[in-house]
Amino acid sequence: MAVPGRRAVVGGPVLVLLVTAVVGFLLVSQFQSDERLTQRLEAESEEDLARILANLSAEADSLREEIGTLRVQLADLEASSRSEESAGRAAQEQLDALKVLAGTVPVTGPGVVVDITDPDRTVTYDSLIDVVQELRDAGAEAIAVNGRRVGVASAFAEDRSGGVMLDGAPLTAPYTVSAIGQPATLEGGLKIPGGALDTLGALKGVRVEVERSPKLDLPALTRAPSLRVARPVGSGS
DSSP states (O other), X not given: OHHHHHXXXXXXXXXXXXXHHXXXXXXXXXXXXXXXXXXXXXXXXXXXXXXXXXXXXXXXXXXXXXXXXXHHXXXXXXXXXXXXXXXXXXXXXXXXXXXXXXXXXXXXXXXXXXXXXXXXXXXXXXXXXXXXXXXXXXXXXXXXXXXXXXXXXXOEEEOTTSOEEETTEEEOSSEEEEEESOHHHHHHHHTSTTSHHHHHHTSTTOEEEEEEEEEEEEOOOSSOOOOSSOOOTTSOO
């Protein structure tokens, strides 16, 4: 056990000596290099020294000018990158908003739920259209009836038995109209005197309740709308 201890003690001074030797060598080399450069400059004439100094000054000026140019180019690239990122974010936000309005994506958010009880089947499709239209006028961003999303091209209709259809699918009472938007604004828009709710409330057996909700989840359209005639400008025929 004594031998390793002695090795450890002896190794410390040896390592210090090695480091000292290396540092000394580097210092001597640097000193010799500086000394040779000094001797070389002392051997030059005043004209040569002036020429060397002028060349060094010109090179320094050129480097400073190049650095300034590169800094300007870097600033331009950073500004252009920020502008492109900002434009990209704006375009993406607009696209997301259009998808919500078109009903092609599911959405979530606060809003109101309108429950319409109709045991005698006196509610017609045009009454539901009035409710949907008033919600849109009040700022609803997304609407669904009985869990079916209402898109920009959606249509209410009457089936052969006098029932209500939405985009070709039958709707059965009770009807639940869900709308995402500012709850207070949506509720206020529905409760305008003489509006759709007053019209529904006047029907036999119909009872209407409006409830605010902190979170509603509405699905996307069952079938996305297809355009057969309209084309974006510049897309060709």
